[in-house]
Amino acid sequence: MANVYLAHDEVLDRDVSVKLLRLDLRDDPNTQRRFEREAMAATQLNDPHIVGVYDIGEEHGMQFMVMQYVKGTDLKAYIKQHFPIPLPQVVDIMEQVLSAVETAHAHGIIHRDLKPQNILIDENKNIKITDFGIAIAAYQDSLTQTNTLMGSVHYLSPEQARGSIATKQSDIYSLGIILYELLTGTVPFEGETAVSIALKHFRDEIPSVRNKNRAIPQALENVVIKATAKDPADRYSSAKEMADDLRTSLDHSRDNEPRLTFNHDDDGETKVIELHHDAKPSKEEPKENHEEQKQPKRSHKITIAISSVVVLIAAAFGGWWYFGRTVVTPDIDGKSATQAERVLNAHHLQVGKITHQNSSTYGKNQVISSSPDASSKARIGSRVNLVVSSGVTKWTMADYVGSDYDSVASNLRDKGFKVEKKTVYSDKVEPGQIIKQNYAKGKVVKTANQTVLKFRPGRNQLRFLTLKVKILVRFKTSLIRTSCS
Incomplete structure (x- = not known):
């Protein structure tokens, strides 16, 4: 009922999926209701295992939905x-x-x-x-x-x-x-x-x-x-x-569990069950037999005490059985520390000691390794230690002039740099491209507490955007809508 496009949210610097109702179905009331139901249902649900919906709306009679992109x-x-x-x-x-x-x-x-x-x-x-x-x-x-x-x-x-x-x-x-x-x-x-x-x-x-x-x-x-x-x-x-x-x-x-079967012999029909007379005490039963059925209070206390001990032993055994079980440690390498904790909790495991070290392979705050590692067994409730990336220690600066700001900024942030953006006016450089950087090409820079300044064109360039671009990004900023109109 819809066409789905991969788009990029320039404001929040992330890829998104845009679902656009098909033109040949936009006048079909049943399709419109189904599209609206999907949006309403998804927006009510906040779960890490359900695709999130960021925005819904209508543009020129076309309904659209902006959703989380799953790569x-x-x-x-x-x-x-x-x-x-x-x-x-x-x-x-x-x-x-x-x-x-x-x-x-x-x-x-x-x-x-x-x-x-x-x-x-x-x-x-x-x-x-x-x-x-x-x-x-x-x-x-x-x-x-x-x-x-x-x-x-x-x-x-x-x-x-x-x-x-x-x-x-x-x-x-x-x-x-x-x-x-x-x-x-x-x-x-x-x-x-x-x-x-x-x-x-x-x-x-x-x-x-x-x-x-x-x-x-x-x-x-x-x-x-x-x-x-x-x-x-x-x-x-x-x-x-x-x-x-x-x-x-x-x-x-x-391991020795039998195959599950369902017994449907009893069809739920009302039945009359006869009680045999010998189930009741006979009136002619000898008096001494009736008296034998009376248990002294002391025997009741002994029974209760024994039952309590049995219950305590069963509870202790049940607790030992539950917490003694093992689960397979999930693969959390490359996830953020927050995501890793959520995955571990879902497997009845806890985050243990977190240590940080520099890495040229994993971005800042991503999990480099875990102990015990993925696919190994761990007891339920046990802790998994994490090694988290602090980004690269040093980085040889490249020449980013003329490159796309969003992709460069994302790349540098993953390495641990703080990236700041200054907007300047330009009639010669395309919107979104870098004009200048505060560290020259070849400069070796430490990531800790270092800020890389990037410059990009300002608002005067937005007037050159076409109406097509305006439609794709209208849910992100009202500035583009005003400039394009």
Whole structure:
């Protein structure tokens, strides 16, 4: 329903995605409502695993949305390129997805179209969910237009396939199918038409992932089985419950777990249960037998004391079992210290000692290394020490005159320099290009407390901008709008 462009926010010096409603659909009320629903749903959600929306608006009758740019690919393409994916990474990907879905559900938003194509993965393997276009229209018929489900029918819950209203459990079913695809590289059901695939979802059992890969633990397959149960009541009650179960699915303590099955022998019909007379004390029972049933108060106290000891032992054992479990340390190299802490907390780990050192490879405040390092095991609740970059120690200054200010400033800041900008008027230099720098080419400069001054043209150059540029940047500054008009 839209075209998406990569753009650059000159005010905040960052890349963004601009989604522009297609011209041939801008007069379609259904498309307009879906576009508005996506904007409203996304702006309500603030989660590191959901693509953020920075701005929405309309220009010359065209609706647009400015969103966070995720440099990477979608999960569908990632699976094709990297399959088979290591099981710890599969669990990590799903935990991030579940975190985002849990946030959406907490705000009363059901995505309804969860699929790998709507899940983005960046260069650092961070996950972000996007496309909430049909999220809050949960009251509408899922099969009103069958042709529109071609891209989503592989992940459609049985109740949606029947035309019923989607619930949180519908999203959980889709998550189970996504987990199935991460483990096997394929979707469970294929067919010639969307209807034939939808029929399989509420008629056929999900194929066993262990039949395709015996290295998959039974505990992990059980997560797929429970998430994709035909009856929504048999599925996880929440995304958090699924995440909690998934988090321990690779633990050796669950190696002997049996295959999960559902017992539906009891169809819920009301039944009369007869009580046998011998369940009640007989009136003709000898008096001495009745008296034998009376327990002295002292025996009750002993029983209570023994029970208390058993409870304390069980609690101590449970605490030892929980905190004695291990998790795979995530890869946080290249992330900022804040991002690293968030990722570690999501894996039930804490940030330990932080040391700083200079680096010519990593930008300032980026994590150089961690201890224990990525992919190694660590106990739940343990601390991970970080080595964070202070930028380069010394830098041989290059000649930046005539270069683009934004890219040069970003590069120098990553190395630890403080960059200041002075705006001057010029009729000879293009807007955005550097006129002068306060350190000459070849000068060796220490980054600590050093400020590099950059000069760029001033406002008199803005009058030469075309109307096309004005449209692309109108949400960033009113100055350009005034100058162009």
